[in-house]
Amino acid sequence: MSQIELLEGERCIVIAIQGTKDFQNYLLVNGIALGSVLTKNFSPSFSKLINITVGGKMLSLREADFAQIDIVKI
Amino acid sequence: MSHFALVGKPNSGKSSLFNLLTGLHQKIANYGGATLESKVGEFHGHEITDLPGIKSLHSVSLDERITKEMVLEYADSKSPILFVLNGMQLENNMLLFSEIADLQIPTIVVINFKDDLAKNRVVFERDKLAQALGCPVVMMNSRNGDGLEELKQLLDTESFKIPNAFCKSLYDEFQDGEILNSYKDSLVQARNDGAHVHENDFFKRQKIIGSIVRSIIEDPTQKRNFLEKSKRWDRFFLHPIYGILFFLFTMLLVFQAVFYFATIPMDWIDQAFASMSEWTNINITNEWVASIISDGILPGLGGVLIFVPQIAILFFLLGILEHSGYLSRISFISNRFLSKFGLSGQSVIPLMSSWACAIPAIMSARMIDDPKERMAVIFATPLMTCSARLPVYTILIAVMVPNATGGIFNIQGVLLLVLYLIGVIATLVTAWFISRRAAIPSSNLWSLELPVYRIPNWRNVLYNMYLKTKAFVIDAGKIIFIVAMVLWFLASYSPQSEAYIENEYQSLVEANPDKVISKDAVHLEYSFAGYLGKLIEPAIKPLGYDWKMGIALISSFAAREVFVGSLSTIYSVGSEEESLILTRLRNEVNADTGEARYNLATCVSLLLFYVFALQCMSTMAIVRRETGSWRVPIIQFVVMLIMAYVFAFIGYRLF
Numbered sequence: 001m002s003q004i005e006l007l008e009g010e011r012c013i014v015i016a017i018q019g020t021k022d023f024q025n026y027l028l029v030n031g032i033a034l035g036s037v038l039t040k041n042f043s044p045s046f047s048k049l050i051n052i053t054v055g056g057k058m059l060s061l062r063e064a065d066f067a068q069i070d071i072v073k074i
Numbered sequence: 075m076s077h078f079a080l081v082g083k084p085n086s087g088k089s090s091l092f093n094l095l096t097g098l099h100q101k102i103a104n105y106g107g108a109t110l111e112s113k114v115g116e117f118h119g120h121e122i123t124d125l126p127g128i129k130s131l132h133s134v135s136l137d138e139r140i141t142k143e144m145v146l147e148y149a150d151s152k153s154p155i156l157f158v159l160n161g162m163q164l165e166n167n168m169l170l171f172s173e174i175a176d177l178q179i180p181t182i183v184v185i186n187f188k189d190d191l192a193k194n195r196v197v198f199e200r201d202k203l204a205q206a207l208g209c210p211v212v213m214m215n216s217r218n219g220d221g222l223e224e225l226k227q228l229l230d231t232e233s234f235k236i237p238n239a240f241c242k243s244l245y246d247e248f249q250d251g252e253i254l255n256s257y258k259d260s261l262v263q264a265r266n267d268g269a270h271v272h273e274n275d276f277f278k279r280q281k282i283i284g285s286i287v288r289s290i291i292e293d294p295t296q297k298r299n300f301l302e303k304s305k306r307w308d309r310f311f312l313h314p315i316y317g318i319l320f321f322l323f324t325m326l327l328v329f330q331a332v333f334y335f336a337t338i339p340m341d342w343i344d345q346a347f348a349s350m351s352e353w354t355n356i357n358i359t360n361e362w363v364a365s366i367i368s369d370g371i372l373p374g375l376g377g378v379l380i381f382v383p384q385i386a387i388l389f390f391l392l393g394i395l396e397h398s399g400y401l402s403r404i405s406f407i408s409n410r411f412l413s414k415f416g417l418s419g420q421s422v423i424p425l426m427s428s429w430a431c432a433i434p435a436i437m438s439a440r441m442i443d444d445p446k447e448r449m450a451v452i453f454a455t456p457l458m459t460c461s462a463r464l465p466v467y468t469i470l471i472a473v474m475v476p477n478a479t480g481g482i483f484n485i486q487g488v489l490l491l492v493l494y495l496i497g498v499i500a501t502l503v504t505a506w507f508i509s510r511r512a513a514i515p516s517s518n519l520w521s522l523e524l525p526v527y528r529i530p531n532w533r534n535v536l537y538n539m540y541l542k543t544k545a546f547v548i549d550a551g552k553i554i555f556i557v558a559m560v561l562w563f564l565a566s567y568s569p570q571s572e573a574y575i576e577n578e579y580q581s582l583v584e585a586n587p588d589k590v591i592s593k594d595a596v597h598l599e600y601s602f603a604g605y606l607g608k609l610i611e612p613a614i615k616p617l618g619y620d621w622k623m624g625i626a627l628i629s630s631f632a633a634r635e636v637f638v639g640s641l642s643t644i645y646s647v648g649s650e651e652e653s654l655i656l657t658r659l660r661n662e663v664n665a666d667t668g669e670a671r672y673n674l675a676t677c678v679s680l681l682l683f684y685v686f687a688l689q690c691m692s693t694m695a696i697v698r699r700e701t702g703s704w705r706v707p708i709i710q711f712v713v714m715l716i717m718a719y720v721f722a723f724i725g726y727r728l729f
Contacts, residue, residue, distance in 0.1 A: 022134075026443075026519045028276050029130040031166055035277075041305055046314045048410050051524065055166035058301055060406055060522040 006040045006073060013037055016070035023068065031055040038071065076232070077121035079148055081141075081174065082158035083167050084127030085525045087186040089113070090216035091158055092124040093537045095229075112144075113541070118230055122156075131173045131261055134519065136448070137440035142261070145174060149258060154180040154234035161185045161213075162194070162300050162526075164291075168283045169276075171207075172240035176257050180234035181209045184225060188215040194300050196291060203290045208238035217531050241278050304399070304526040311403050321407050324400075328391045332384055339383040347376035366562060373639045374558025378551045381461050381635065385546055388430045388461065389539040396423075397530035405522055415502040416509020418444070418520055421451050425501065428458040429494075431546055432693045436700055446509055446516040452700055453512075453710055454504040456688050459497040462635035466684045467493055469638055473659045474677040496685050500717075561629045561640055564603035575600045598622075603629075617683065617719070618676040618726040620664070627683075634689040679726035687718035 006012055014036045017024050027033070031054050041058060043050040051060045082088040096115025113124040128141040148155055157174060159167040164185075171183065185191075185198065191213075204211040210233050214221025245257035311317050351368040358364040395401040401423060409419030417425075420442045428435035435455050442448040459467075471486050568575060579596045598604050599621075606628060607621030614624050626640040641659070662671035688694070694707040701707075 022517060023519065025132065026134060026521070029133050030521050031169070033276055033280075041301075042308060042312065044312050044314055044317075046318075046410060047312070047406060048413075049406060049522075051308075051406075053301060055169075056163040056300070057166055058304065058524040058526075060524060062520055065520065 006071070008040055008042055010073060011037060011039045012071035012073050014069055015072050018068040018070070019065075023065070027069070030059060031057070032059075032069065037074070076119075077123065078154040078156055078229075078234070079123045079125050079144070080158060081125055081145060081155045081170075082127060083129055083160065083163075083170055084523065086127065086158045086160040086167060087216040088127060088158045089124060090531055090534050091156075091184065091186065091214075092122065093534055094216055094219055094222055095226075096122060118226070120229065128170065130170055134517065135441055135443045140440075145177065145179075146258070146261065149177040149179050152180065154182070154232070156184060156229075157181050158184045158186055158216075161187045161191045161196070161198075165280075165283055165287050168286070169279055171237075172279045172283060175207070175237035176239050176242040176245075177261075178236050178239065178242070181237050182225070182228055182234055183207060183209055183211045183237075184216075185211060185213045186216050188213045188220060189217070190300065199290045203286070206238070206286045206290070209235040240282050241275055244275065244278065301526060304524070307527050308403070308524070311400065312406060317403075317407060321404060324395070324404075328388070328395075331391060332387050335387050336383040340380055343376065343380050343382070347372055347379075365566060366559075369566070370558050370562030371555070374555050374636075375551070376639070378547055378555075378635070380465065382543060382547060384464065385430050385461050386539055386543045389542045390535060392426065392430070393535035393538045394530050397528065397535055399525045399527045401426075402522060402524050406524065409522075412502075415506040416450055417447055417502075417505050418442075419522055420444075420520065421447060421505075424451050424455060425458060428455045428460055430461055430542075432456045432458070432460050432690065433696050434542060434545075436693065436696050439700070443519045443521075444517045446512055446514045449512050449514050449701070449706075450505040450508040452697055453508045453706065454501045456690065456693050456697075456710065456714070457497055457500040457504055457686065459494045459685070460690075462633065462690065463493075463497075463684055465635060465638045466630075467681065469641075469656065469659070470672075470677045470681050470684075472656055473672045474674060474681075493681060493685060496682075500686065558636070558639060561603065561625075561636075564606065565598055565601050565625070568597070568601045569605065570600045616726070617679045617722045619680070620671065623680070631689050631691075633691065634684060634687070637684070675726045675729040678729045679722040682725040683718045683722040685718070686714050686721055688714040 014032060014034055017027060017032070017034065032038070036054055039053040041051040041053055043063065048063050049060045050063050050066045051058055052066075053059075080088050080092055092113060092115060095117045096113075112126065115122050115124070123144075125141045125144055126137045128138045128145075130138075131142050131145065133139065133142070145155075147153075155174070157171055159171065175181070183204075185200075185203075191198070198213065200211050200213055210228055212221055212225045212228060214225060242257045245260050311320060351372050354364050354368040354372065358367065392401070395404070404426075405419030405422045407419075408422050412418055412421055421439075423441070424435045424439045426435075427438055432455050435458070436452050439448050439451045439455070442451060467490055471489050475485055475489065575597060578600065579593055582596065603625045604621065607624035610624045610628065611619075611621045614627065619627070626637050629640040630637040659672045660670065663669070664671045664673075688711050694711060697707040697710060698704050
């Protein structure tokens, strides 16, 4: 599922992470791994960024990076 | 003296706690071998180090890797740590704690933001948590000191305990009945192989942490609304129109405030040094001592201290933006724009800091995850208009244009803004070029944590302002003081005899009976500085400069802020009172043309030279330390000197 289909305030679960090992490691350090529950907060069009809540913190990722995270809406 | 470190994730309230414990008994320190900027302070005979925040021992950014090295050193020496957890992000923060617990370092855990926990009705069973972690746990609010007494008692009795291990057993191997601490070995090894976290390790930690948190929090669902207020604010602050307008308005306000509020204290400092110089000349009978104090030491010191109000105000305002949580929003807003120049929102803080001083700005570039972007910021940052350029700009603009208004705008203020904009454009273009050309692999990793909005903790803002301003005064002061002394010597002594100079003076007086010839000016012309200025005159003549300007240029190569002090020495002003320097500069005549020496073309040329030239030895030294060799600062110096020369030449020819 693409993040574009995820609306503000909706929650999802991470089912796979694409990309390089460095990228996967970077997400792990930021608390995003398989099974992590994310909530989409906002993604202003001018910024090309998406802000999510993960582990009680508000984290912004680039839309292109977030597209490498496979998610399922819950 | 025993020592311990404060360790925690970014935004855990570590620095507030450090300020509470140490008060003003703290200083910014660098660790040997790396420019890790940490604060070191004293509490009841213990030395405390506040290490930069770290997300994980597997983090990739440079400052976090250096913090990791420091934590490993603490593990080796079994020195204790005070681990600070953000109570509202307990699970997230405990991940780092679990990694450190596996290093078996004696620890006391501080659960911070007790007030937020109470507000959100999150109730901890603290004793149960202490039992699960295996070390003392203190609940406190580092913003107002609630819980500090209990922590002080634990620190006084040195009640640090080695915590229970989380996943250490996954790594530890036994050989001949002895434990090989291979968890630590794996962390040390991870330095070289990209510091990858093992997913199994991560999941196991999450599982253990999850079970601990569920067992100690009465109702874990309560804290879900904690971020809601910040999200509501973000609807405004990150709005495509209002958000960007607010950002521009904030920047305008910061600059206006820096100039508006600094004027009066700057005038006081200026007058104080002028009075001291006057007092010295009147009351010190020994001419040599009076000269070295009033023409060397006092102008040099005044040249540093006059910037203090502007720098302090800028650091104060940047502190408010940072501690309120808005600075991260600026990074968010500017990310897309900066990406066109090979930068990202992570570069905003170093770039904005460089308006105060390039040195902390270059050091703060360590927080940038991508090495290529970091290099682009380090290389381009010195082109941003730092506070040391301000006096140069101020005096040249004052010589160039009268203090008049054009509509609602002050023309001098508009010109100053134009110079700042040229600095920003030059920085962005240079960063774009470096990010395209530099042969550094890009990690292409980026994320930005948005902390919750808070009313700034004034104690922290003021401490931060005090420490950074103090560091500027001491660092810049040392160089300026030495340069002022050298310049005073070069301008006061001559390879020619006194009789020879007197003879030359008399000849000039006889040859120009209509003119008033200054004896001091003739002395200067035949001084070492005068000869030096004349030596470089052919090279700077195409820019419209004479040998006197050459002396000021040479003297300000170590630190550009020396320029005004040098001019005041060269033109025999003897004080830094602006109107006196101004009058002298305006009255200087070009002997070749008979026109004003500081005409529009020369002033534009000088301003452009100072916009581009890298005249700061401290910046070069910091760049060398941050990049590990002299190659980058030397290239930087040469490139910026060429840019300065070319633009100054064009400016002189056009006007």
